[in-house]
Amino acid sequence: MDIVAGIGAVSSALSIAQTLRGIDKSYGDATYKAQLAELIVALADAKLAMAEAKENLASKDKEIERLTLAFSTKSSLVAGEGGYNYLADANGNAIGYPVCPKCEQVYGRIMQTKEHEHSGKARCPACSDIYSPVICYLPQGTGYVTKQDKETAEWNASMSRANSASYY
Numbered sequence: 001m002d003i004v005a006g007i008g009a010v011s012s013a014l015s016i017a018q019t020l021r022g023i024d025k026s027y028g029d030a031t032y033k034a035q036l037a038e039l040i041v042a043l044a045d046a047k048l049a050m051a052e053a054k055e056n057l058a059s060k061d062k063e064i065e066r067l068t069l070a071f072s073t074k075s076s077l078v079a080g081e082g083g084y085n086y087l088a089d090a091n092g093n094a095i096g097y098p099v100c101p102k103c104e105q106v107y108g109r110i111m112q113t114k115e116h117e118h119s120g121k122a123r124c125p126a127c128s129d130i131y132s133p134v135i136c137y138l139p140q141g142t143g144y145v146t147k148q149d150k151e152t153a154e155w156n157a158s159m160s161r162a163n164s165a166s167y168y
């Protein structure tokens with residue numbers, strides 16, 4: 001039952017109440033009681049419609065809140081490698097994996113993807129789309145701009161350790 005049906009129920013309750021007021025005593029108890037029963041049904045319908053309308057409003061408020069948040073987050077996104085948008089740290093630098101382009105464009109929600117299988121591949125936790133290759137930006141102060149830089153450096157370090165070890 002929607003708000004229009006609720007208004008309809010209130011209208012019929014009103015007209016029944018008017019009928020009741022105008023009822024001649026000569027109609028007798030039976031007519032009076034039947035009208036009263038109709039009145040109660042109409043009021044119950046109206047109450048139900050109001051309760052549902054209240055729920056609908058609450059869920060719309062939530063949706064507005066979500067969209068407002070997504071909108072303000074969207075304005076702080078920064079463009080990064082591969083044409084992806086990224087969340088930004090306090091200094092406006094891209095951080096972590098990109099936000100899911102599908103969720104952003106189709107659903108208007110800002111959803112940061114997570115690493116999937118290896119560091120160059122990310123998956124959206126909401127729509128499950130997979131993006132590859134992607135860059136993961138590390139927080140400043142870690143010594144590396146991206147997770148991939150860090151992995152390459154670590155790989156090279158372990159290779160040179162392995163190479164120098166083979167001399168012995």
Ligand SMILES: [Zn+2]
Pocket residue numbers: 100101102103104111124125126127128129
């Ligand atoms: Zn997504």
